[in-house]
Amino acid sequence: xxxxxxxxxxxxxxxxxxxxxxxxxxxxxxxxxxxxxxxxxxxxxxxxxxxxxxxxxxxxxxxxxxxxxxxxxxxxxxxxxxxxxxxxxxxxxxxxxxxxxxxxxxxxxxxxxxxxxxxxxxxxxxxxxxxxxxxxxxxxxxxxxxxxxxxxxxxxxxxxxxxxxxxxxxxxxxxxxxxxxxxxxxxxxxxxxxxxxxxxxxxxxxxxxxxxxxxxxxxxxxxxxxxxxxxxxxxxxxxxxxxxxxxxxxxxxxxxxxxxxxxxxxxxxxxxxxxxxxxxxxxxxxxxxxxxxxxxxxxxxxxxxxxxxxxxxxxxxxxxxxxxxxxxxxx
Amino acid sequence: xxxxxxxxxxxxxxxxxxxxxxxxxxxxxxxxxxxxxxxxxxxxxxxxxxxxxxxxxxxxxxxxxxxxxxxxxxxxxxxxxxxxxxxxxxxxxxxxxxxxxxxxxxxxxxxxxxxxxxxxxxxxxxxxxxxxxxxxxxxxxxxxxxxxxxxxxxxxxxxxxxxxxxxxxxxxxxxxxxxxxxxxxxxxxxxxxxxxxxxxxxxxxxxxxxxxxxxxxxxxxxxxxxxxxxxxxxxxxxxxxxxxxxxxxxxxxxxxxxxxxxxxxxxxxxxxxxxxxxxxxxxxxxxxxxxxxxxxxxxxxxxxxxxxxxxxxxxxxxxxxxxxxxx
Numbered sequence: 192x193x194x195x196x197x198x199x200x201x202x203x204x205x206x207x208x209x210x211x212x213x214x215x216x217x218x219x220x221x222x223x224x225x226x227x228x229x230x231x232x233x234x235x236x237x238x239x240x241x242x243x244x245x246x247x248x249x250x251x252x253x254x255x256x257x258x259x260x261x262x263x264x265x266x267x268x269x270x271x272x273x274x275x276x277x278x279x280x281x282x283x284x285x286x287x288x289x290x291x292x293x294x295x296x297x298x299x300x301x302x303x304x305x306x307x308x309x310x311x312x313x314x315x316x317x318x319x320x321x322x323x324x325x326x327x328x329x330x331x332x333x334x335x336x337x338x339x340x341x342x343x344x345x346x347x348x349x350x351x352x353x354x355x356x357x358x359x360x361x362x363x364x365x366x367x368x369x370x371x372x373x374x375x376x377x378x379x380x381x382x383x384x385x386x387x388x389x390x391x392x393x394x395x396x397x398x399x400x401x402x403x404x405x406x407x408x409x410x411x412x413x414x415x416x417x418x419x420x421x422x423x424x425x426x427x428x429x430x431x432x433x434x435x436x437x438x439x440x441x442x443x444x445x446x447x448x449x450x451x452x453x454x455x456x457x458x459x460x461x462x463x464x465x466x467x468x469x470x471x472x473x474x475x476x477x478x479x480x481x482x483x484x485x486x487x488x489x490x491x492x493x494x495x496x497x498x499x500x501x502x503x504x505x506x507x508x509x510x511x512x513x514x515x516x517x518x519x520x521x522x
Numbered sequence: 523x524x525x526x527x528x529x530x531x532x533x534x535x536x537x538x539x540x541x542x543x544x545x546x547x548x549x550x551x552x553x554x555x556x557x558x559x560x561x562x563x564x565x566x567x568x569x570x571x572x573x574x575x576x577x578x579x580x581x582x583x584x585x586x587x588x589x590x591x592x593x594x595x596x597x598x599x600x601x602x603x604x605x606x607x608x609x610x611x612x613x614x615x616x617x618x619x620x621x622x623x624x625x626x627x628x629x630x631x632x633x634x635x636x637x638x639x640x641x642x643x644x645x646x647x648x649x650x651x652x653x654x655x656x657x658x659x660x661x662x663x664x665x666x667x668x669x670x671x672x673x674x675x676x677x678x679x680x681x682x683x684x685x686x687x688x689x690x691x692x693x694x695x696x697x698x699x700x701x702x703x704x705x706x707x708x709x710x711x712x713x714x715x716x717x718x719x720x721x722x723x724x725x726x727x728x729x730x731x732x733x734x735x736x737x738x739x740x741x742x743x744x745x746x747x748x749x750x751x752x753x754x755x756x757x758x759x760x761x762x763x764x765x766x767x768x769x770x771x772x773x774x775x776x777x778x779x780x781x782x783x784x785x786x787x788x789x790x791x792x793x794x795x796x797x798x799x800x801x802x803x804x805x806x807x808x809x810x811x812x813x814x815x816x817x818x819x820x821x822x823x824x825x826x827x828x829x830x831x832x833x834x835x836x837x838x839x840x841x842x843x844x845x846x847x848x849x
């Protein structure tokens with residue numbers, strides 16, 4: 192391998208600082224968690240932790256795709272709920288039927304994301320309002336599918352995706368890594384991905400230099416739908432049921448933003464990556480687990496998570512302390 | 523200062539009369555269409571009783587949307603509405619538990635709690651310059667956590683005080699419900715603030731270009747903070763009214779008000795990125811949304827269908843006139 196000159200390291204570090212910080216934060220928290228866990232560092236503990244975190248990680252990845260274009264998708268949680276309800280109908284029966292069901296669920300997620308993209312990019316509406324409105328539509332569809340909680344899932348498949356590979360590696364982490372490899376890496380290295388970053392950091396300049404901004408943003412929203420669908424599929428694998436729960440859909444949306452922020456992805460766009468978002472999600476989930484390990488009242492969990500989220504956001508804004516001229520506030 | 527305001531007034535009013543905002547006109551047109559469509563379904567839709575009942579229900583949303591409008595005008599958004607509404611209602615009910623003094627202070631205490639939450643939002647947005655969408659989501663989570671601890675730690679008082687019930691369901695002037703009067707007062711104050719004070723003009727200025735507003739000597743941070751405090755206080759007032767209407771407070775009572783309050787403001791022609799919009803439009807948006815909800819429920823369409831229609835209608839109306847200019 193070619194030796195990287197001194198200066199290149201600094202660029203690489205500056206580019207990945209957020210991701211590295213998120214990974215470090217997660218590592219520290221996970222070590223605290225595991226060392227206080229009654230069962231200790233065993234494959235089972237890791238499996239449970241990774242299964243719980245995977246759900247959020249997929250949604251965070253979805254949010255990340257959109258956030259790097261300086262947009263926001265407040266419907267990721269509802270796409271997840273819709274796909275969960277759909278999967279509880281379709282992902283059952285013979286292996287062939289199950290496979291068809293999985294494909295149908297993923298395509299539904301992609302369609303939801305495409306709808307968002309179409310309205311936002313070609314309808315020229317604001318992402319916030321649009322995705323709040325489409326999330327009402329997605330939740331309505333979920334309610335049509337599952338007015339009451341219920342349904343089933345192919346349990347062999349569900350167990351395979353939530354168990355351990357070779358008795359050691361949690362399958363959910365493997366799927367997560369595979370998704371990063373198959374979806375995120377090619378996207379971020381492609382022209383579309385570059386254009387997505389460019390749109391997030393300086394849209395006018397990117398437009399002037401002829402980058403395919405519209406297509407990039409559109410792809411980002413569509414892929415976000417697909418990622419949320421994988422999350423929904425995983426939710427079904429864990430719960431074996433489908434449920435149109437308004438509160439949990441909202442919570443996933445909120446936590447996806449928290450995870451993205453923790454993962455060093457700038458909400459102003461153009462900065463950070465899905466790897467950071469995934470680490471952010473893992474870290475955010477570990478916060479909740481820490482309470483459990485330290486035997487605190489579960490009632491305090493929402494408050495604790497909220498406060499951590501708030502602190503993370505405030506620390507993320509420390510750049511303000513470096514502003515020399517008050518006019519730099521407005522940039 | 524007053525000279526500035528009156529100058530703006532003199533040049534503002536004729537211009538306002540010359541061109542009626544198409545968004546407001548479309549919104550009022552849609553209200554008429556809804557009423558006509560509803561009257562074909564059932565003749566009750568045009569009866570004064572039904573319309574007054576609709577206005578009463580609309581008043582809760584109207585009060586909340588007034589606060590949301592202040593925030594949207596400066597180009598921010600307040601996503602902490604669900605739990606501000608719930609916290610206002612729960613804290614007002616909690617105060618009721620402390621005897622007659624508590625009952626007396628229940629309504630101001632509820633509003634104060636909302637204003638404090640709004641103050642936290644405002645400080646973070648104005649002085650730390652955190653994007654409002656993010657920090658208000660976080661305060662929403664924190665307030666939710668606080669309320670969960672509060673209700674889980676010990677059994678809360680959840681009955682509304684007589685004054686709250688009177689405010690939401692009573693009648694001072696017989697045919698007109700008190701809720702509507704509250705909305706009227708809030709609305710008149712809002713109009714006064716928006717068109718007659720430097721505060722209102724500053725909101726528009728910040729929404730148009732914050733940097734320019736700052737350069738022209740407006741204390742943009744203080745105005746932003748105030749806008750969020752107003753939004754929090756009015757959200758809580760909406761919660762107090764709702765608790766009075768249902769005569770108790772409950773956990774998820776605010777969830778149903780986030781989308782409608784934003785939608786009402788935006789459908790009424792206020793630009794989502796700030797700087798443009800009139801209170802008349804917000805009134806139209808609130809009535810439009812309340813009527814839509816009411817007609818869907820009278821037609822006995824399930825919750826699922828209501829959510830669907832709701833999302834589709836909002837997107838269609840936005841596509842009609844809320845589109846951004848081609849750059």
